[in-house]
Amino acid sequence: MQFVYLSRLFLTLLYVITLPDQVNISLNSQLYLKPDYLNHSFISGNKIRKLKWNILEAKKLQQTTLLTFGGAFSNHIAAVAAAGKEYGFKTIGVIRGEELQKKVKQNPTLSFASDCGMQFKFVSREDFRNKHKNYFIELLKATYGDFYLIPEGGTNSLAVQGCEEILAKEDAQFDFICCPVGTGGTISGIINASLHHQKILGFPALKGDFLQEEISKFTSKTNWELITDYHFGGYAKVNTHLISFINQFKKENNIPLDPIYTGKMLFGIQDLMKKGFFPEQAKILAIHTGGLQGIAGMNNVLKKKKLPCIQ
Numbered sequence: 001m002q003f004v005y006l007s008r009l010f011l012t013l014l015y016v017i018t019l020p021d022q023v024n025i026s027l028n029s030q031l032y033l034k035p036d037y038l039n040h041s042f043i044s045g046n047k048i049r050k051l052k053w054n055i056l057e058a059k060k061l062q063q064t065t066l067l068t069f070g071g072a073f074s075n076h077i078a079a080v081a082a083a084g085k086e087y088g089f090k091t092i093g094v095i096r097g098e099e100l101q102k103k104v105k106q107n108p109t110l111s112f113a114s115d116c117g118m119q120f121k122f123v124s125r126e127d128f129r130n131k132h133k134n135y136f137i138e139l140l141k142a143t144y145g146d147f148y149l150i151p152e153g154g155t156n157s158l159a160v161q162g163c164e165e166i167l168a169k170e171d172a173q174f175d176f177i178c179c180p181v182g183t184g185g186t187i188s189g190i191i192n193a194s195l196h197h198q199k200i201l202g203f204p205a206l207k208g209d210f211l212q213e214e215i216s217k218f219t220s221k222t223n224w225e226l227i228t229d230y231h232f233g234g235y236a237k238v239n240t241h242l243i244s245f246i247n248q249f250k251k252e253n254n255i256p257l258d259p260i261y262t263g264k265m266l267f268g269i270q271d272l273m274k275k276g277f278f279p280e281q282a283k284i285l286a287i288h289t290g291g292l293q294g295i296a297g298m299n300n301v302l303k304k305k306k307l308p309c310i311q
Contacts, residue, residue, distance in 0.1 A: 045290020
């Protein structure tokens with residue numbers, strides 16, 4: 001993998017050097033991008049990290065079916081379906097929104113998951129809220145038989161263990177490590193693997209303060225902070241300013257960003273750098289966690305709204 005050094009006021013490529021596993025983007029401080037999304041063709045980024053130890057545990061328990069939960073354009077649903085196909089599991093996706101049942105082929109995420117062999121159960125949004133309750137799980141077992149349960153978004157203790165493997169020895173040089181935050185599993189693993197001199201910054205894709213509590217379930221360290229100003233209105237909410245940033249970034253760096261997670265994180269980092277948030281000469285590492293499969297679904301939404309699409 002290449003280490004690409006870039007300079008910006010708007011990310012102009014200067015030269016390429018050969019160091020492993022990061023892409024370096026510089027404004028005033030030194031910003032590097034770790035392209036973890038290149039770790040697998042279909043189960044990419046933090047998804048293969050979260051699933052690694054869960055799949056090993058499912059095999060250890062001699063389970064043959066993985067069941068999980070997700071929405072219409074869920075990266076997690078796509079990843080579990082692909083993992084099932086690759087590692088020999090049947091997969092079941094409990095999908096939020098009964099109206100999607102007749103729209104599988106029009107939905108890029110669900111169509112991909114279906115092609116991987118995933119079986120779907122479409123439930124109402126009200127029923128979906130019961131996904132953590134024992135009676136709901138027992139109803140699913142009565143329908144499908146025994147299965148290995150993976151939570152929505154994939155976050156559990158084994159997922160956190162997998163995400164602890166995102167950081168490598170060479171990442172010890174960085175003062176700040178930034179990552180997008182969905183359910184909190186990825187940042188929890190990064191926090192656990194971080195060193196005492198490092199500050200971990202999470203950029204939530206959702207509104208609300210519940211993530212503080214969720215992350216604290218998986219780590220006892222305190223060297224982290226959630227930056228909550230860049231969710232653009234909430235989960236899956238975007239505007240033309242964000243889309244323009246993502247397209248400009250891709251044009252100038254040949255690095256795609258998704259609009260739910262990595263696009264918002266890098267927009268936020270750039271804004272914080274302009275505002276002087278980071279100390280001068282601080283070395284910053286941003287983790288690109290993937291999520292690129294969701295671009296096609298988002299573009300379908302943007303077309304309906306007659307907004308610019310993500311290139």
